[in-house]
Amino acid sequence: MDAAFQLGRVIEGKLYYLPYGLWGTATYYNTEMLEATGMEPPVTTDDFYKVAMAMAAQGDGKFGYALRGGNYGMTHAVMWMLGEVGSPNVIDPETGLCVFDTPEAIEGLGKYAALYQDKAASPDSLNWAFRECVESFTTGSSGLLIQSNEVVGICNESMGEGAFNTTMLPVGSSGKAFDTSGQTGYAMSAKSANKEAAWKLIAFLLNPEVSRDYIISMGFTPINTKLADDPAFSEGTVKVYMDQVMSDQISFANNPSYLPEWGDFVTTFGTEQLQMMFLGQQSVEDTAKNLAAFLKEAEAAYRSK
Helix, strand or coil: CHHHHHHHCCCCCCCCEEECCECCEEEEEEHHHHHHHCCCCCCEHHHHHHHHHHHHCCCCCCEEECCCCCCCCHHHHHHHHHHHHCCCECECCCCCCEHHHCHHHHHHHHHHHHHHHCCCECHHHHHCCHHHHHHHHHCCCEEEEEEECCHHHHHHHHHCCCCEEEECCCECCCCCEEECCCCCEEECCCCCCCHHHHHHHHHHHHCHHHHHHHHHHHCCECCCHHHCCCHHHHCHHHHHHHHHHHCCCEEECECCCCCCCHHHHHHHHHHHHHHHHHCCCCCHHHHHHHHHHHHHHHHHHHHCC
């Protein structure tokens, strides 16, 4: 699939590796809470806000969105920013500048901040990570969740059939959404002593007949189009991940994961910046500028080597 080649070329546009499966995120919604709002599943980020607010208005300790304000929550904020920018590039490949301080990205970050500041999300979500977000959704405390493939299985076990459903990521004003999920895959070293044998092994492991069961066990979406119609990936609540890979509106973001500082950005630095923004201790504009400056400096250091 084209998405696999895009992800493999994140460094200097060269194909350094191939994912063995696509790790994605999608929107999960509580069917009962959505039905009570009288609204449709959200398609845009504006829809997402309206649905989340309507769910929170139901009271009884319920909230609209299981916001990830803790570790790796930065990646969700990036989705909102890139959805307004309309480009998958966190770093402009020509200028080396981060797009987060552009007017469009600031607009997207403001929309994301509103989910917390307008109380569509629980006040406690300021520190939530994967476990807390999923738990809030599966217990019926939050009606919307943005999460990865394996959560389908968790929801099936905890909530039961029909209690939840999935839909594609909400698109921004650009009409597009960019999934910020990280990926892993197979690569061959430039100094490999036996490149031909290495490639044969990679080709064998990526063969759909060989990889199918492993991909299912890990909750991935396959990269091979021969598995696109396989019921394991094309039916039920997991189908959304295949729909997104095939969609013209949704693609993967080009995260600068090649930067040594990227790990710190999506965990410590980014989390601290967002939390100050959510709490009103820092403006949306200043937050965006700080995020952009961090990555601009990191990119400049990388390019100077």
